[in-house]
Amino acid sequence: MNVNSINAIIFDLGGVILDLDYGLTINGFNKLGCKDFNSLYNQQKQNQLFDDFETGKISAVEFRKNLQNQMNISVTDKDFDSAWNAMLLQLPIKRIELLQRLKKNYPIFLLSNTNEIHIKEFQKIIDSSIGYTTFTNCFNKVYYSSEIGLRKPSAACFKMVLNENNLTAEKTLFIDDSAQHINGAKAIGIRTNLLKKQEDLTSLFPDTIL
Template sequence: MNIVFDIGNVLLHWDPRALYRKVFASEAEVDWFLANVCTSAWNLEQDKGRSFADAVAEATARHPEHAEAIAAYDTRWPETLTHVIEGTVEILEDLKQQGTPLYAITNWHQDKFRETKARYGFLCHFRDIVVSGDERLIKPDPAIYRLLLDRNGLEAGQCLFIDDSAKNVAGAEAVGMKAHHFTSPDALRAELAAMGILKA
């Protein structure tokens, strides 16, 4: 079985609130800013490959009074990665040690991902990583899953995809992959053991 990981909030905890709690004085201000200025939809355009320079310019044109906070999304982006999810990384290391083929599909801006990969050695364990920003495709588009399969000569039914997003899990299942909706390292380890993928 080939194991295909998501990365954000499976192996690395990502939360823009962690940055903006340092920028704004109250949780209400953080909530307003992320709901109205640097929104999820705005961030998704970077995951599709839009440059951060263009993203910052677009948001600043809409909210010039927040220019400094908007710029921080780019210049202080590493502060949105709060910690390694140690339990999942241990699973990744165990799978690597036993010779399990490892792959990843991630919705991530291409430049920010390259910076991140340079910081975390365990991201070199994958035989291939499909990065949405490079491909101009995002989960749960079926094309991004098929790209991984076709590029690596994999059969969908011989792949287990792991993601914290239910819609991304459904996207993988729609192309014939097995899938696990990630909620915790313990639950993932238990399922991999039950499937006979991870040795006890």
């Protein structure tokens, strides 16, 4: 990957830094009685309910209730959250070490489409690994969609990160594993890299640039 003239890097979280498997959540809800959860939610698309939850427009209580109504099921909060969180996996230490090295040379930022339930869960996962404070210290600033009221791939979401940190789009690199988010960043001039399946973040940065 060519990083010449890059002055800053914006990272996605799930599927880039934190391992993610949408299939586990899809299977989890199917086991709870939802016949086709994949039609409601997957990596490429999701319905408005998920967008509202990821931008903080509705609470976890409202999300659970409304999604169960859509799926025509009734389950406990514990079972619901277990299925919803199933996609969140481990945090490989080698990626944290990479971020720590990169931060010595670049301002780096985290921009994640996420929600109240997932934030609590991945904080636990990260805390049990390296400590959540150690993780957030890898970045100059962390942006979670449910806290800023904006989500990728909207131009407003990317522009918030650029404007708040005095970044130039053409000199900023954005790394994500979802094509629709990459396209949103490209549309406003941000340089991008789509992380492919089976490709690890660490492979994008040879030691010569660290």
